[in-house]
Amino acid sequence: MKGLIIKSTGSWYQVKDSDTSIVYEARIRGKFKLLKNRLTNPLSVGDYVEFQLEIDDVAWITKIEPRRNYLIRKSVNLSREAHIIASNIDIACALFTLKYPETSLGFLDRFLACCEAYDIKPIILFNKVDLLTDAEKEIVTEIEADYQKIGYETLAISAFSKFNLEILQQKIKDKVSVFFGHSGAGKSTLVNALQNDLHIKTNEISASQLKGKHTTTFAQMHFWDFGGSVIDTPGVREFAMIDVLREEIQHYFPEIFKKSDECKFYNCLHINEPKCAVLNATENGEILVSRYITYLKLMEEADEMEKK
Numbered sequence: 001m002k003g004l005i006i007k008s009t010g011s012w013y014q015v016k017d018s019d020t021s022i023v024y025e026a027r028i029r030g031k032f033k034l035l036k037n038r039l040t041n042p043l044s045v046g047d048y049v050e051f052q053l054e055i056d057d058v059a060w061i062t063k064i065e066p067r068r069n070y071l072i073r074k075s076v077n078l079s080r081e082a083h084i085i086a087s088n089i090d091i092a093c094a095l096f097t098l099k100y101p102e103t104s105l106g107f108l109d110r111f112l113a114c115c116e117a118y119d120i121k122p123i124i125l126f127n128k129v130d131l132l133t134d135a136e137k138e139i140v141t142e143i144e145a146d147y148q149k150i151g152y153e154t155l156a157i158s159a160f161s162k163f164n165l166e167i168l169q170q171k172i173k174d175k176v177s178v179f180f181g182h183s184g185a186g187k188s189t190l191v192n193a194l195q196n197d198l199h200i201k202t203n204e205i206s207a208s209q210l211k212g213k214h215t216t217t218f219a220q221m222h223f224w225d226f227g228g229s230v231i232d233t234p235g236v237r238e239f240a241m242i243d244v245l246r247e248e249i250q251h252y253f254p255e256i257f258k259k260s261d262e263c264k265f266y267n268c269l270h271i272n273e274p275k276c277a278v279l280n281a282t283e284n285g286e287i288l289v290s291r292y293i294t295y296l297k298l299m300e301e302a303d304e305m306e307k308k
């Protein structure tokens, strides 16, 4: 039998039968856990699996289909271990707020770089536009234009007044999505505005639990009435690139990578090399300074990781 993992608590799962849509409680056969020894969990919400039913209607998962993509975060205890938080994601929506709270461009650029690294399509949502003055709306339009130029999809919305939410529904319809954003950016409000009775609780993990040894790894997929689903997991907030090499980071900034063709040295890292096309483009405004700075920060972080 084939199915989709729609809930994970770490030791128990829920699997939705692909033919009948019946949901079963599921476990993994012991042996299978050892396959990926650097992962703290072998299975995540969004995984397609094969399973067998026991007499008591418990599903035993026997096989995981190859993943198209996945999000991981560092394990809380062991920095060299990773935890898969969701798999087979079609769209990652980042909620950017110009105000209340102010979202930094650095946050946005890290998010976008992670999407590139994990091969997930991002959409940048500028939320709370109902709170903005005309001048502030102008700023949002300018930021949108900057990111569209790089190739990203953007949309100004208001979860509160429901401005542009129908357009957003069309974009995420029949897809698997995840939502990111600072605390207070409006994730819960947006999901509930998209569908009233979904009741996703994005704030389920307390800070003390996160620091504790036994991190709750609860994650769940919710299905939209208009088609498609959203994966809700507290871990999504800490999503980060793991074990990324310095040389790779430029691949995750499309405009930087494109420009690097014109650098003098084929292995240019665009830090202080002579005749660097990326540095030139940053100086003349073709590449956003804020994105270049995030690129440098990610390089530094990768450097520190490599030294560990």
Ligand SMILES: Nc1nc2c(ncn2[C@@H]2O[C@H](COP(=O)(O)OP(=O)(O)OP(=O)(O)O)[C@@H](O)[C@H]2O)c(=O)[nH]1
Residues within 6 Å of the ligand: 127, 128, 129, 130, 131, 157, 158, 159, 160, 161, 181, 182, 183, 184, 185, 186, 187, 188, 189, 190, 202, 203
């Ligand atoms: N004016 C306005 N307020 C909004 C909008 N979206 C969300 N809010 C408000 O912003 C506050 C935070 O929204 P939440 O949906 O709780 O934010 P969240 O991102 O889920 O926050 P965490 O659960 O802490 O991660 C609430 O008071 C919402 O009513 C919007 O589009 N416009």
Ligand SMILES: [Zn+2]
Residues within 6 Å of the ligand: 260, 263, 264, 268, 269, 270, 271, 273, 275, 276, 277, 278, 279
């Ligand atoms: Zn260069």
